[in-house]
Amino acid sequence: MEIVMSNSMVETASQIERRVMPDKTLGQIVVDNPRVSARNVDVFYGDKHAIDDISLDIGASQVISFIGPSGCGKSTFLRCLNRMNDTIDKCRVEGEINIDGRNIYDPLIDVVSLRARVGMVFQKANPFPKSIFDNIAYGPTIHGLASSKVELEQIVETSLQRAGLWEEVKDRLDQPGTGLSGGQQQRLCIARTIAVSPEVILMDEPCSALDPIATAKVEELIHELREQYTIVIVTHSMQQAARVSDRTAYFHLGKLVEVGDTKQVFTNPKHELTQDYITGRFG
Amino acid sequence: MTDQSTKNLSPRQASERVALTIKARKRKESQFLFIGQSAVAVAIGFLILLFAGILSKGIPGFFQHYVTLEVQLDAAKLDPTGQMTIESLSQGDFDGAVRDSLYLALGNPEGRKAKRDARKLISSGSSQRLMTYVLNHPQQMGSTVAMKFAVDDDVDSFLRGFISRETSEADRRISDLQISYIDILDAQNRLSYEISDYLFFGSASRDAEMAGIFGALIGSLFTLLVCIILAFPLGVGTAVYLEEMAPKNRLTEIIEININNLAAVPSVVYGIMGLAIFISVFGMPRSIPLVGGIVLALMTLPTIIISSRAAIRAVPPSIRDAALGIGASKIQTIVHHVLPLAMPGILTGTIIGMAQALGETAPLLMIGMVAFIVDVPTGVTDPGTVLPVQIFMWADFAERMFVQKTSAAIIILLAFLVSMNGAAIFLRKKLERRW
Numbered sequence: 191m192e193i194v195m196s197n198s199m200v201e202t203a204s205q206i207e208r209r210v211m212p213d214k215t216l217g218q219i220v221v222d223n224p225r226v227s228a229r230n231v232d233v234f235y236g237d238k239h240a241i242d243d244i245s246l247d248i249g250a251s252q253v254i255s256f257i258g259p260s261g262c263g264k265s266t267f268l269r270c271l272n273r274m275n276d277t278i279d280k281c282r283v284e285g286e287i288n289i290d291g292r293n294i295y296d297p298l299i300d301v302v303s304l305r306a307r308v309g310m311v312f313q314k315a316n317p318f319p320k321s322i323f324d325n326i327a328y329g330p331t332i333h334g335l336a337s338s339k340v341e342l343e344q345i346v347e348t349s350l351q352r353a354g355l356w357e358e359v360k361d362r363l364d365q366p367g368t369g370l371s372g373g374q375q376q377r378l379c380i381a382r383t384i385a386v387s388p389e390v391i392l393m394d395e396p397c398s399a400l401d402p403i404a405t406a407k408v409e410e411l412i413h414e415l416r417e418q419y420t421i422v423i424v425t426h427s428m429q430q431a432a433r434v435s436d437r438t439a440y441f442h443l444g445k446l447v448e449v450g451d452t453k454q455v456f457t458n459p460k461h462e463l464t465q466d467y468i469t470g471r472f473g
Numbered sequence: 474m475t476d477q478s479t480k481n482l483s484p485r486q487a488s489e490r491v492a493l494t495i496k497a498r499k500r501k502e503s504q505f506l507f508i509g510q511s512a513v514a515v516a517i518g519f520l521i522l523l524f525a526g527i528l529s530k531g532i533p534g535f536f537q538h539y540v541t542l543e544v545q546l547d548a549a550k551l552d553p554t555g556q557m558t559i560e561s562l563s564q565g566d567f568d569g570a571v572r573d574s575l576y577l578a579l580g581n582p583e584g585r586k587a588k589r590d591a592r593k594l595i596s597s598g599s600s601q602r603l604m605t606y607v608l609n610h611p612q613q614m615g616s617t618v619a620m621k622f623a624v625d626d627d628v629d630s631f632l633r634g635f636i637s638r639e640t641s642e643a644d645r646r647i648s649d650l651q652i653s654y655i656d657i658l659d660a661q662n663r664l665s666y667e668i669s670d671y672l673f674f675g676s677a678s679r680d681a682e683m684a685g686i687f688g689a690l691i692g693s694l695f696t697l698l699v700c701i702i703l704a705f706p707l708g709v710g711t712a713v714y715l716e717e718m719a720p721k722n723r724l725t726e727i728i729e730i731n732i733n734n735l736a737a738v739p740s741v742v743y744g745i746m747g748l749a750i751f752i753s754v755f756g757m758p759r760s761i762p763l764v765g766g767i768v769l770a771l772m773t774l775p776t777i778i779i780s781s782r783a784a785i786r787a788v789p790p791s792i793r794d795a796a797l798g799i800g801a802s803k804i805q806t807i808v809h810h811v812l813p814l815a816m817p818g819i820l821t822g823t824i825i826g827m828a829q830a831l832g833e834t835a836p837l838l839m840i841g842m843v844a845f846i847v848d849v850p851t852g853v854t855d856p857g858t859v860l861p862v863q864i865f866m867w868a869d870f871a872e873r874m875f876v877q878k879t880s881a882a883i884i885i886l887l888a889f890l891v892s893m894n895g896a897a898i899f900l901r902k903k904l905e906r907r908w
Contacts, residue, residue, distance in 0.1 A: 272798070274794070274797065274798065277793070277794075277797060279720065279721055302800050302801075302802050303800070304800075305797065305798060305799065305800035306799070306800035309798065309799060310794075310798035310799075311798075312791065312794055312795070312798070314791060316789075316791035316792060316794060316795040317795070318792065318795060318796075318810060319792075319814065328796075328799070328801075328809070329799040329800065329801075332800070332801055332805055332809075333800060379795070382795075382799060383798070383799060385799075386799055386800060
C-alpha cells in the first residue's frame with residue numbers, strides 16, 4: 191500500500207520538465223525603494239546557461255529568501271550580487287545588477303569595495319584559523335575602518351554582540367575561532383561580515399550544517415539584523431524561508447519562476463511548479 | 474522477473490558461498506602482509522649495514538695520534554725583529570724550534586739520515602701550529618711549553634696497526650729507525666690518541682694528518698646561502714602565481730609540464746649549463762660559491778615550486794572565499810591567509826630541496842668547485858669547495874688515513890642532512906599544531 195502511495199507522489203525528472211516553464215516571472219519583481227535591482231541577468235559557466243534572464247528587485251531592510259531544487263541557480267544568482275563568481279574562470283555574467291543605483295558589473299567598480307558593502311556568509315562556516323578577535327578584526331583592519339586599537343576593539347565587541355556571540359566568547363577572544371561549535375562558528379562568520387558594516391548580507395544556506403537549536407539562534411539573529419541590513423538567504427528549508435523572510439523567490443532550472451510576499455507564495459502560489467515544490471512533490 | 478529470481482541466491486546460499494571465499498581472501502591478505510613486512514625488514518637491514526659500515530670506518534677518522542713535545546720559545550730565533558706580528562714571525566725559525574724539541578726527546582740523533590727520519594715522524598704542519606700558538610700567547614715567549622703535534626699519517630697508520638713490524642723495511646712506508654724512535658716516544662708517554670682538531674678546523678691538504686673539512690663546510694654554507702636566497706623567493710613566487718593568479722590555458726599548462734620535467738633532469742646538466750652560461754658567457758670566475766649557489770638554486774627550483782604548489786593547493790578554498798567575501802583583495806587573501814597556511818608545506822619542500830643541494834656533487838664538479846683550495850673562503854666570491862666534493866676528492870687519495878677521514882666527513886655530511894630533515898619535520902609539526 192505504501193509503495194503505491196509513494197509512486198504516485200514522486201514524479202520522475204522528465205515529468206517535471208514537461209511542466210510549462212513561465213515566459214516571464216510571476217508576481218511582483220519590482221519594489222519601492224530597491225537597494226538591489228537586477229535586470230535581465232544571464233550567467234554562463236562555459237557553455238552551460240546557468241541563469242536565464244532573471245530580473246528582481248530587493249528592497250532595503252528586507253529579508254528575501256531564494257528557494258528551489260538543487261542546481262536551479264539560486265546560489266549562482268546570489269554569488270552574482272557580490273561578484274564572487276569572478277573567482278570562477280569560465281563564468282560569464284550578462285545583464286545589469288544595480289546596488290544603490292550603480293551597476294556593479296561596471297568596469298569602474300572596484301570589486302573590493304563592493305564586497306565590503308555586500309557581505310557574504312557561506313554554507314559551511316569558514317572562520318580563519320586565527321583567534322576569535324582576529325577573525326572579526328580582519329575586515330575592519332584591511333578596510334581601515336578603525337583608527338585606533340580601542341576603536342577596533344569596540345568594533346569587535348559590537349559585532350559579536352549583534353551576532354549574539356559576545357556573552358559566549360568574551361572571555362576567550364584570543365582562542366582560535368575554529369575551536370568553537372558549528373553554530374557558534376557560523377555566528378562568528380556573521381559577526382565577521384557585519385564588522386565591515388555592509389548594506390547587504392548574502393547567506394548561502396547558512397544553517398544547512400547546523401542542528402535545530404543552532405539554526406534557531408541564527409534565524410533569531412537574522413530577525414534582529416533585518417532592521418539594519420538587506421538580507422538575501424538561500425535555503426533548502428521551506429519552513430526557514432517561511433519563518434525568516436519577507437519575500438520569497440522560487441527558482442527553477444535557471445529561471446526565476448515566481449516571487450512575492452512570503453505569505454502569499456506559501457499559501458497561494460501562482461505557478462504550478464511553486465505549488466508542487468512547496469508541497470514537497472519534488473525537490 | 475523469473476530470470477532475476479533464479480539469479481538471486483537465498484541469504485543462506487549466499488553466506489555459504491561467502492564462507493568459501495573467505496579462506497582465499499585471508500590467505501591473500503597474509504601473503505600481502507608478509508611481502509610488505511619483509512620489504513621493510515630488508516630496507517632496515519640495508520640501512521643498518523650502511524650505518525654500521527660508515528660508523529666503523531668513520532669513527533676512527535675523528536681521532537688521530539699526537540706527540541707531546543717541550544718546545545723552547547726563544548724570542549731571538551722565533552721573532553728576529555721583535556714585533557710579534559705575522560710578518561715578523563714568518564721570518565722566525567719555527568721549524569728549527571720544533572725540530573730541536575723533537576731531537577731532544579729522541580736523545581739527539583746523529584747523522585743526516587737519522588735526523589731526516591726523525592723529522593718525518595711529525596706532521597709538516599707542526600711549525601705552522603707553533604706559530605699560531607705563539608701569536609695567540611705572546612706572553613709565553615721565552616719560556617718552554619709542552620705542545621701536542623700531530624704525527625705523520627704513516628706513523629699514525631703504524632700506531633693504528635695498519636703497518637706491521639714484521640713486514641720487511643723495503644715494503645713499508647716507515648723505516649726501522651723510525652719504529653725505534655716511535656718506541657722511544659711511546660716509552661716516554663708522549664704519544665696520545667685524541668679527537669682530531671685538524672678534521673674540524675683544518676682545510677684541504679695533501680698531508681692526510683692535516684686535512685680537514687672546515688674550508689669545505691664554510692664553502693657549503695656560502696653555496697647554500699646563495700641557493701636559498703635565490704631559490705626560495707623565486708620558487709614560492711612562481712608557485713603562488715601559477716596556482717592563484719595565472720589563467721588556466723595552454724601556455725601555463727606547458728610551463729607546468731616543463732617544471733615537472735625539470736625536476737627529473739640529471740643534476741650534471743645544470744652544471745654544464747652553469748659552465749656554459751655563467752662562466753663562459755657572463756665571465757664569472759670558476760670555483761666560487763656564488764656560481765655554485767646559482768646552479769644549485771636552478772636545480773632546486775622545481776622541487777620548491779612543486780612542493781609549494783601542492784601546499785597552496787591544499788589550503789581549503791573556503792578560506793579564500795571567506796577572505797574575498799569580506800573584501801580582501803587577491804594579494805591580501807594570498808599573503809594573509811593562503812601563504813601562512815601553506816607555509817609548513819612550503820618550508821618542508823624548501824628544506825628537502827636544500828638538503829638535496831647540500832649533497833650535490835656533479836654540477837659543482839662542472840663549474841670547477843673541485844679545485845684544491847687550502848684557504849677558507851671568506852665570501853661568496855672566494856674560491857672554495859663544498860663538503861660532498863671534498864669527500865669525493867679525499868676518496869681519490871691513496872693514503873690510508875684519507876679513507877678514515879673520508880668516512881668521518883661522510884658522517885658529518887649525513888649529520889647535516891639528518892638535522893636538516895629533522896628541522897623540516899619539526900617546523901611542519903610546530904606550524905601545523907598552532908591551530
